[in-house]
Every structure is written in C-alpha cells, then in structure tokens.
Amino acid sequence: MVTRGLGDSPILGDNILHFARTKDVEAAARALKSAIREVSDDGGLLLSGVGYSMGAITLANYVATSGAQCDLDAAVTISGALDTRAAFHNESVERYPAQLLREQNSKQVVTAAIQESIKAATLVDFDRTFFVPYHDFDSLEDYYSRLGAMGDFVSYDNPGRIANVSIPLLCVHSLDDPVGYWGVYRDPESVVHLGKGNTVLLFTKRGGHVGWPLGINPSIEAWKWMSDIASSFAEAVDIARKEDSDIIIPGKTY
Numbered sequence: 001m002v003t004r005g006l007g008d009s010p011i012l013g014d015n016i017l018h019f020a021r022t023k024d025v026e027a028a029a030r031a032l033k034s035a036i037r038e039v040s041d042d043g044g045l046l047l048s049g050v051g052y053s054m055g056a057i058t059l060a061n062y063v064a065t066s067g068a069q070c071d072l073d074a075a076v077t078i079s080g081a082l083d084t085r086a087a088f089h090n091e092s093v094e095r096y097p098a099q100l101l102r103e104q105n106s107k108q109v110v111t112a113a114i115q116e117s118i119k120a121a122t123l124v125d126f127d128r129t130f131f132v133p134y135h136d137f138d139s140l141e142d143y144y145s146r147l148g149a150m151g152d153f154v155s156y157d158n159p160g161r162i163a164n165v166s167i168p169l170l171c172v173h174s175l176d177d178p179v180g181y182w183g184v185y186r187d188p189e190s191v192v193h194l195g196k197g198n199t200v201l202l203f204t205k206r207g208g209h210v211g212w213p214l215g216i217n218p219s220i221e222a223w224k225w226m227s228d229i230a231s232s233f234a235e236a237v238d239i240a241r242k243e244d245s246d247i248i249i250p251g252k253t254y
Contacts, residue, residue, distance in 0.1 A: 018131045019054050020146040022062040029062075029071035046241065048074040048234035052210050052226075053179070056080025057148060060169065064149035067164035074237040076170045076230040079177060079210045081184035082162060082191070084148035085141070150186060163195035170200045170233045172226070174207030202229070 004024060005017040015021075029049065036045045049072045051059030056077035063075050120126035128140050137143040145151040152160045175182055185191055188201050204212070207225075214221040 016134070018135050018143075019058050020061070020143060022058060022065055025049070025058060025062040026066065026071070033071040044242070046073045046234060046238040048072065048076065048230075048237070050076045050078070050230045051080060052078045053080065056171075057084060060149040060171065061147065061151075063167060063169050064161040064165055067161075068166045070167055072167055073241070074168045074170075074234050076172065076233055078172045078226050078230070079174070079180070080171065081180045082148055082150040082171065083184050083186055084151060085144045086181075086183045086186075148184075150191075159194050162191065162199065165195055165198045168198055168200065168233070168237045170202060170229075172202045172204075172229055174204050174209070174212070176206050177209045179209045 004015070005011045011017075029047065032047055036047060039045075049059050049063075051057070057080045059075055060077045060080055060082060063070055063072065120129055124140070127143060131137070132140055132143050135143075137146070149165075150160055150162045171185065173180075173182060173185070182188070182203060185201060188203070192199055192201055210223075210226070212223075212225040214225055
C-alpha cells in the first residue's frame with residue numbers, strides 16, 4: 001500500500017497525503033470487493049490487506065474505524081502501530097523519514113507550511129509544522145489521536161475503536177524496531193482480548209523496522225519472511241472460512 005503522493009504517485013486536487021485518512025483504503029477495498037463479487041459466483045475469494053510502516057498504521061486504523069463495515073476479510077500490519085502517540089515520542093531516530101516526507105511534499109504543494117516544515121528534523125517536527133496546520137487539525141495530539149487504531153481516549157465503559165475490529169487482524173512487530181517500540185500496542189495481553197478477540201499480535205525479538213533479514217546474504221531472500229507471514233495468515237483465514245467444520249474465528253462463524 002502506497003499512500004497518495006509518495007513513490008511519485010499522482011495527487012488530484014488539494015488532498016495531499018496525511019496518514020490519518022482512511023478513505024483511500026476504504027475506496028480501494030470496496031472496489032476490489034465489488035470486482036471479486038463479479039468474478040466469483042459466491043464471492044468466496046478472500047480479500048486481504050497488507051500494510052508496512054505508515055501504511056500499516058493506516059490499514060489498522062481503517063479496520064478499526066470501519067468495524068463491521070470493513071470490506072477486507074483479513075489484514076496484516078508490519079512494523080506499524082496502534083497508538084501512534086507512543087510511537088513518535090522517540091524522535092531521535094526519525095530524521096531520515098522526515099527528510100523523505102519533506103522532499104515528497106515539496107513536489108506537490110508550496111505553502112507557508114512547507115517553508116516552515118523544511119526546518120523539521122524529525123517526524124514529530126514535520127507533523128507539527130506541516131500536517132497539523134495544512135489539514136486543519138486542532139493540534140498534534142488531535143492528529144495523533146485520529147491516526148492510530150488505539151488513538152482515541154478510552155474509559156471504563158468504552159474500550160475504543162480497536163474493539164470494533166470485525167476481521168482477523170495480525171500485527172507483526174519486532175522488539176528491536178528503531179522507529180516504534182512495542183509500547184505502541186499498549187498492553188498487548190489486553191489488546192488481543194478487546195472486542196471479539198479479532199486482533200492478533202506477533203512480536204519477535206529481532207527484525208528491525210520492515211526488516212527481518214534472513215541468512216548471511218539478506219539481499220537474496222529480500223522480504224521473504226514478511227511476505228510468508230502475511231500470505232500464510234491470509235491462507236489460514238481462508239481455510240477456516242471454507243472448512244465445513246466447527247472452526248470459529250472470533251466474531252465470525254464459518
């Protein structure tokens with residue numbers, strides 16, 4: 001998943017990227033789901049979404065905010081975050097991503113916000129000086145609360161939007177991730193029991209950020225570990241959906 005404006009993708013109109021926007025994912029999922037129904041008599045083909053890094057954050061947020069209306073059948077997030085307010089407190093390691101965002105956005109729009117954001121040394125600085133004012137968020141806290149699937153403020157009788165996840169959602173994260181530490185999932189044991197228990201967390205001791213290199217020459221295997229995890233999870237969900245047995249995925253019976 002590539003967010004609009006990144007990777008030299010085109011932007012139409014004034015809606016440049018911000019990572020709290022889930023409408024793009026929603027539109028893509030709905031279009032793909034419609035296409036699946038047209039080519040499959042029973043609509044049985046599984047539609048799974050996979051997001052990496054910031055794309056993982058947006059994907060998880062879409063799954064949580066859409067709830068029962070989610071057009072995906074499964075989702076996998078890799079090196080993402082559920083509570084981004086915790087993720088971006090580690091500012092010292094985010095200089096390179098901030099530079100990339102400055103370069104990408106300066107190609108799309110020239111405003112006073114861009115002039116100020118040029119000075120940004122970290123993602124937090126860039127969010128504060130560009131995304132917040134350009135998209136009329138009330139504050140940095142407001143932007144971050146809308147950005148993560150667990151960014152809303154919970155209470156004793158309201159577990160937050162993450163409890164609305166209606167499909168199997170696997171979040172993969174490495175404990176040595178230099179960008180976002182595991183605290184972006186708050187209390188992992190509690191998270192997996194929220195709502196109908198559709199959220200699954202997979203933590204590894206090592207792997208870095210969108211990494212998990214294999215062998216003495218990682219370039220040969222490239223991103224095989226991540227790809228295998230995502231595909232095997234989707235296949236497992238698909239098998240569970242189709243088996244004529246008593247297998248139950250929390251929240252849905254097949």
